[in-house]
Amino acid sequence: MSFEALVTKVSQAEAALEAKERQAAADFRQLKGSWRDAWTPGRIVIAGLVTGFLVGRLEPGKKAARGGGLLQLLTALSGMFASTQATTAAAKAEDAADSAEDVAEQAPAP
Structure with missing residues (x-):
């Protein structure tokens, strides 16, 4: 196999790897969103x-006496789950407040 053929093969493999990485990242974002929406x-x-x-x-009580791990x-x-949910709720509340401020600014003054 010639050097040019090897370079072409490596380039194709790199392109395929990058495509798989993009797909994996998109799948992870979808999973993350579905997980948050499910709770x-x-x-x-x-x-x-x-x-x-x-x-x-x-x-x-018995478990604590033996270590309680x-x-x-x-x-x-x-x-951890409670803090994650609180953070998500706070972010949504902040977005809602920003939206309300935008609407209030656009509304005509009485």
Whole structure:
């Protein structure tokens, strides 16, 4: 195989790799958006109730005496999810406030 053919083959492989990277990034953005949209308030409450029930059934007092790693993990994960949801809600509220200000500026004065 000649050098030019190898260069062409490498160029084609690089182009294919870049296309796959773009597709993977687009798929990840879609997944991220779907994940955020799926967490409605009702689902958050149900997930919290189920998690609370499961943690209660694990008898955290006995687990804490032996290290309590699972309880600490669940507590940390619930805090992480709550902060993520709060951040998302704050961003949406800020966008809504900006939209309201724009509408108010465009409205004619009485």
